[in-house]
Amino acid sequence: MADDIDYYADAPKMAVATQGLPVDPFARSIPGTEESIVQRPTRGATKFDPNKHLSYVPPTGIMTMKSLGFSDDTGVSPVAVSQAFQLFTQEAIDVMRAEIFQEDVQANCTFSSNIAARQLRGYARK
Numbered sequence: 054m055a056d057d058i059d060y061y062a063d064a065p066k067m068a069v070a071t072q073g074l075p076v077d078p079f080a081r082s083i084p085g086t087e088e089s090i091v092q093r094p095t096r097g098a099t100k101f102d103p104n105k106h107l108s109y110v111p112p113t114g115i116m117t118m119k120s121l122g123f124s125d126d127t128g129v130s131p132v133a134v135s136q137a138f139q140l141f142t143q144e145a146i147d148v149m150r151a152e153i154f155q156e157d158v159q160a161n162c163t164f165s166s167n168i169a170a171r172q173l174r175g176y177a178r179k
Contacts, residue, residue, distance in 0.1 A: 099148045106145035112138040152176075 112135040118127045125131060141149075152158065153173055162176040 101145075106142050106148075108139055108142045108145075110139040112136040 114136040116133045116135070117131050118133045119125055119131065121133050123133075153176065158173065158176055162173045164172050164174045166172075
């Protein structure tokens with residue numbers, strides 16, 4: 054790699070979320086959420102319908118491993134990173150949020166580490 058090339062000069066600045074959630078995941082005081090997002094879900098599963106729940110919008114930018122100065126065969130993919138992109142409809146996102154904010158999911162699948170205040174691991178719909 055050439056030392057005089059700034060590969061990140063045009064890259065957008067990104068923020069990392071480090072804020073933890075309150076003990077009650079259904080509390081209305083979680084910053085940046087709306088009442089319709091964090092609510093106690095109703096029983097019953099919504100069947101995934103790709104025609105209804107997918108809304109793919111390609112990313113506006115993709116950086117390849119090669120553009121970062123690596124060879125084409127470095128890593129598991131030629132894509133290094135992309136801009137954020139839309140994949141799901143708002144309805145699909147609401148269904149997924151209702152599933153992960155269930156009390157038993159929060160109680161049994163929550164994990165914290167020194168780099169992530171809160172994440173879910175091991176969740177699969179029963």
